[in-house]
Amino acid sequence: MSGLKLDGKKEMSISSEIVDFSNPSRVYVPLMNGNTICACLTKAGKKVKKGSIIGKREDLDFPILSPVSGTVVDIKKCLYQNGEMVDTVVIANDMKETLVKKNIVSDITKYTKEEFVELLRKCAIKGMGGSDFPTFLKYKGEVEILIVNAVECEPYLTADLMLCKLKAETILDSITAIMKINNIKKCFIAYKENNTIVRDAFMEYIENYNDIVLEPVKNIYPAGWERFLVKKVLGIEYDRFPSEVKVVVNNVSTIYSIYKALKYQRGISKRIVTISGEGFSIPINILVKIGTNISTVIKEIGEYKGENLKFIAGGPMMGNAIGGDNLIVTSALGAVTIISDTEDEINECMGCGRCIKVCPAKICPAFIYKNVNNKEKLKELNPELCVECGLCSYVCPSKLGLRDAVKIAKKKVKE
Amino acid sequence: MKFIKENGPHIKSNDSTSKIMTRFLIALTPIICFAIFKNSVIVYSYASKGFIESLHPLFMIIVGALTSFISETLYYKIVLKNDLRTSLYESYRSFGIISGILLALVLPPNIPLWLVSFGSFTGSIIGKMLFGGFGQNIFNPALLGYLFISASYSNLMGSPFNAYELDTIGGATPLSNLMNFNYTGSFENIVSPFGDLFNLFVGNIPGAIGEVSKLLIIISFIYLVITKTIKWIIPTIYVTTVFILTFIISKYIDAGVWYSLFHILSGGLLFGAVFMATDPVTSPLTTIGQILHGLSLGILTVLLRFLTPYPEGVMTSILFMNMLVPLFDKIGIKARNNIRNIIIIVITFILIIIISILNITHKLDKNSSNVSELDSKVNILEVKEDGNKKIYEVTSKGWGLIKADVEVEDKNIKSIIIKDSKDETQWNEIEKNNYIYKVIQNQNNIDKLDAVSGSTYSSNALKNIVKKVKIEEAK
Numbered sequence: 001m002s003g004l005k006l007d008g009k010k011e012m013s014i015s016s017e018i019v020d021f022s023n024p025s026r027v028y029v030p031l032m033n034g035n036t037i038c039a040c041l042t043k044a045g046k047k048v049k050k051g052s053i054i055g056k057r058e059d060l061d062f063p064i065l066s067p068v069s070g071t072v073v074d075i076k077k078c079l080y081q082n083g084e085m086v087d088t089v090v091i092a093n094d095m096k097e098t099l100v101k102k103n104i105v106s107d108i109t110k111y112t113k114e115e116f117v118e119l120l121r122k123c124a125i126k127g128m129g130g131s132d133f134p135t136f137l138k139y140k141g142e143v144e145i146l147i148v149n150a151v152e153c154e155p156y157l158t159a160d161l162m163l164c165k166l167k168a169e170t171i172l173d174s175i176t177a178i179m180k181i182n183n184i185k186k187c188f189i190a191y192k193e194n195n196t197i198v199r200d201a202f203m204e205y206i207e208n209y210n211d212i213v214l215e216p217v218k219n220i221y222p223a224g225w226e227r228f229l230v231k232k233v234l235g236i237e238y239d240r241f242p243s244e245v246k247v248v249v250n251n252v253s254t255i256y257s258i259y260k261a262l263k264y265q266r267g268i269s270k271r272i273v274t275i276s277g278e279g280f281s282i283p284i285n286i287l288v289k290i291g292t293n294i295s296t297v298i299k300e301i302g303e304y305k306g307e308n309l310k311f312i313a314g315g316p317m318m319g320n321a322i323g324g325d326n327l328i329v330t331s332a333l334g335a336v337t338i339i340s341d342t343e344d345e346i347n348e349c350m351g352c353g354r355c356i357k358v359c360p361a362k363i364c365p366a367f368i369y370k371n372v373n374n375k376e377k378l379k380e381l382n383p384e385l386c387v388e389c390g391l392c393s394y395v396c397p398s399k400l401g402l403r404d405a406v407k408i409a410k411k412k413v414k415e
Numbered sequence: 416m417k418f419i420k421e422n423g424p425h426i427k428s429n430d431s432t433s434k435i436m437t438r439f440l441i442a443l444t445p446i447i448c449f450a451i452f453k454n455s456v457i458v459y460s461y462a463s464k465g466f467i468e469s470l471h472p473l474f475m476i477i478v479g480a481l482t483s484f485i486s487e488t489l490y491y492k493i494v495l496k497n498d499l500r501t502s503l504y505e506s507y508r509s510f511g512i513i514s515g516i517l518l519a520l521v522l523p524p525n526i527p528l529w530l531v532s533f534g535s536f537t538g539s540i541i542g543k544m545l546f547g548g549f550g551q552n553i554f555n556p557a558l559l560g561y562l563f564i565s566a567s568y569s570n571l572m573g574s575p576f577n578a579y580e581l582d583t584i585g586g587a588t589p590l591s592n593l594m595n596f597n598y599t600g601s602f603e604n605i606v607s608p609f610g611d612l613f614n615l616f617v618g619n620i621p622g623a624i625g626e627v628s629k630l631l632i633i634i635s636f637i638y639l640v641i642t643k644t645i646k647w648i649i650p651t652i653y654v655t656t657v658f659i660l661t662f663i664i665s666k667y668i669d670a671g672v673w674y675s676l677f678h679i680l681s682g683g684l685l686f687g688a689v690f691m692a693t694d695p696v697t698s699p700l701t702t703i704g705q706i707l708h709g710l711s712l713g714i715l716t717v718l719l720r721f722l723t724p725y726p727e728g729v730m731t732s733i734l735f736m737n738m739l740v741p742l743f744d745k746i747g748i749k750a751r752n753n754i755r756n757i758i759i760i761v762i763t764f765i766l767i768i769i770i771s772i773l774n775i776t777h778k779l780d781k782n783s784s785n786v787s788e789l790d791s792k793v794n795i796l797e798v799k800e801d802g803n804k805k806i807y808e809v810t811s812k813g814w815g816l817i818k819a820d821v822e823v824e825d826k827n828i829k830s831i832i833i834k835d836s837k838d839e840t841q842w843n844e845i846e847k848n849n850y851i852y853k854v855i856q857n858q859n860n861i862d863k864l865d866a867v868s869g870s871t872y873s874s875n876a877l878k879n880i881v882k883k884v885k886i887e888e889a890k
Contacts, residue, residue, distance in 0.1 A: 323420025348550030353700035390424035
């Protein structure tokens with residue numbers, strides 16, 4: 001499989017500690033799951049507790065939980081990570097952290113598989129690596145192998161890295177529980193070979209766990225892509241989902257959230273977010289409540305540097321420059337990258353073939369770009385296989401918007 | 416604070432089209448320098464040519480580059496109705512000068528400047544701008560210009576020698592010499608007239624101004640590969656294919672490995688493979704496409720060298736294969752979806768290679784029977800030596816029997832004196848056409864010379880005399 005070595009720039013934001021900003025006066029919870037709009041199950045003036053259901057993705061009966069206790073003030077449009085304004089539930093935080101139900105489970109391995117899946121749904125655990133995909137769906141079928149994704153291949157991002165560094169033991173406990181409940185035989189913790197912090201963090205404890213293996217992967221982008229990982233770690237390929245080959249791939253942050261769910265039966269209320277990039281004075285990792293308006297935190301930490309800045313929700317490869325900094329933190333938002341705009345000298349496609357060489361999904365972006373208006377031809381070019389990693393646009397010497405073209409083609413083919 | 420709203424990715428590789436083209440030009444500089452050294456400096460020092468006259472090769476390169484730049488600018492200005500500033504900028508951005516320089520480098524050293532200009536102009540306008548400019552053209556503009564020159568002004572194309580070589584070496588280029596020997600023969604016949612293989616490697620042989628130094632071309636190739644400027648698969652597969660095919664042929668004719676090396680080191684093969692076949696715009700994008708492209712180029716070049724009276728073959732192959740690039744890419748895309756899709760293509764290629772080799776060996780067999788046929792038609796009665804001159808007294812079968820004296824100096828035929836041609840019914844046609852003079856003029860490429868219409872038998876008898884004497888001389 002192809003891919004490319006990128007300048008990681010991770011050392012910028014690796015620091016000794018994570019700064020806690022988890023007491024916002026107000027949270028704004030988007031009524032979204034990924035790009036699916038969810039129904040609102042609350043209204044202004046209602047009192048909520050931490051863990052109260054305030055919205056629901058109706059097709060999957062998948063709840064949205066309140067990350068704080070307090071009062072619903074308003075339902076208004078706010079800036080979401082895809083760059084659009086979406087409905088959010090505004091909750092005034094009473095700082096009391098009153099829970100719906102206080103519950104501490106002493107032995108987290110004592111769940112049946114059915115209880116486990118139901119718990120993941122109730123606690124609204126979702127993919128925290130960026131997909132926002134409901135995790136309970138992954139565990140519905142039989143599972144033989146679990147791959148924990150701690151690769152974090154996008155440049156600048158260190159949120160998962162920091163989590164591994166600080167919570168390695170908890171993560172291993174969580175993995176053990178998941179393995180026992182689901183009768184999983186083997187688990188691989190995949191990390192990038194040059195991110196030695198991850199290796200060192202687990203090394204201390206890993207001897208006690210026979211079925212958990214630390215698995216280094218090459219320092220290339222997009223090594224953290226699900227299909228890529230399954231292929232690299234296990235040497236097998238699948239058609240659409242890893243469940244076809246009885247494999248589950250979970251982000252390491254998701255694993256940590258599952259621990260919280262198993263132990264306290266709580267949903268995701270906080271997460272680590274990396275704020276980094278040359279356009280920001282103090283690159284840092286922060287712990288924030290889901291629903292925090294990140295601009296208020298940023299103002300407290302440091303300031304923007306330079307001209308023509310881009311405020312990117314996510315990493316520089318797959319994130320969107322959303323055109324403003326009033327971004328709402330969701331569980332899928334791993335980072336905010338602030339960098340200045342590249343000055344691109346755009347030219348015609350010269351046919352160098354680099355986009356084709358580098359594409360991890362084995363499609364031909366240059367030909368899709370040229371035939372973007374020819375639907376018949378597009379069908380032969382399989383744009384639907386694209387994972388939107390952005391490498392084609394990255395390598396293009398003529399600086400063409402190849403990924404955008406493939407995205408358009410994807411839509412056209414699906415019509 | 417204002418932020419830019421944009422789709423990602425937000426970091427880009429720091430390579431760009433103009434950087435790639437600049438590196439391509441850098442790779443060409445040693446070759447340009449050697450062209451000027453060999454065809455200007457040496458000529459000025461040893462061949463009593465004037466200073467300005469010696470600089471002709473340099474002027475060729477400058478004229479080539481300038482013409483393509485100016486003609487593209489004019490096209491942007493007049494046809495596309497841009498203002499002058501934009502036209503100049505667009506022309507700069509479409510890297511027109513590269514095709515002009517490439518064209519000059521594949522031309523022989525003594526070609527008129529206006530012809531370089533003509534080729535460069537047609538290459539840029541017809542080969543590139545009419546297709547829609549940079550990135551849109553199907554054919555390599557430099558090669559299309561070359562085609563226009565050689566098709567319309569072949570008589571002005573000039574010889575591949577510079578003035579110094581005309582004085583010292585004389586004779587033929589390695590490839591036309593090879594053809595005179597019907598592609599078979601010993602090391603002494605084929606390589607020794609040019610020294611040894613090392614001479615061919617460093618470029619101490621006659622040929623087009625930029626093509627001869629294989630050493631510099633290989634150095635440039637390494638530079639281009641390390642800097643990821645060109646599609647290295649194409650030249651590698653191309654040259655390897657030529658090597659393997661000629662190696663098989665060399666086994667057939669009982670020659671050593673030098674025979675394949677000779678094929679690789681002579682003519683424009685390396686230059687064409689590295690600088691022309693890799694032109695990003697006119698070569699396949701997919702890996703499988705590039706492999707097939709290189710393979711086809713190799714097969715076609717060998718076929719052209721062995722089966723046609725044009726011993727070069729490289730430029731024609733590349734130009735022809737430009738047309739098949741979309742097909743190769745189509746196959747490449749299919750192979751990307753599923754590698755099994757190309758089993759049929761692989762089988763086809765294996766068949767093509769087998770058929771090609773059979774064809775060539777058949778031709779070589781026929782050639783050797785031609786040689787014995789030549790022996791039965793031409794008889795050398797006596798050879799007189801007079802200092803460095805030799806006079807061959809020969810007879811040759813036409814309608815009847817032609818008797819002639821052939822005067823040879825330094826392995827070159829200087830004159831043919833006909834002593835008896837009374838049996839030739841259409842001899843007046845020969846004389847009207849000044850055919851004997853033509854035969855002497857074309858002695859190194861005698862197979863390319865057409866017979867006089869209405870007098871084919873006598874024409875062939877004269878051509879046979881030249882062939883026979885040439886073979887005798889080379890022994």
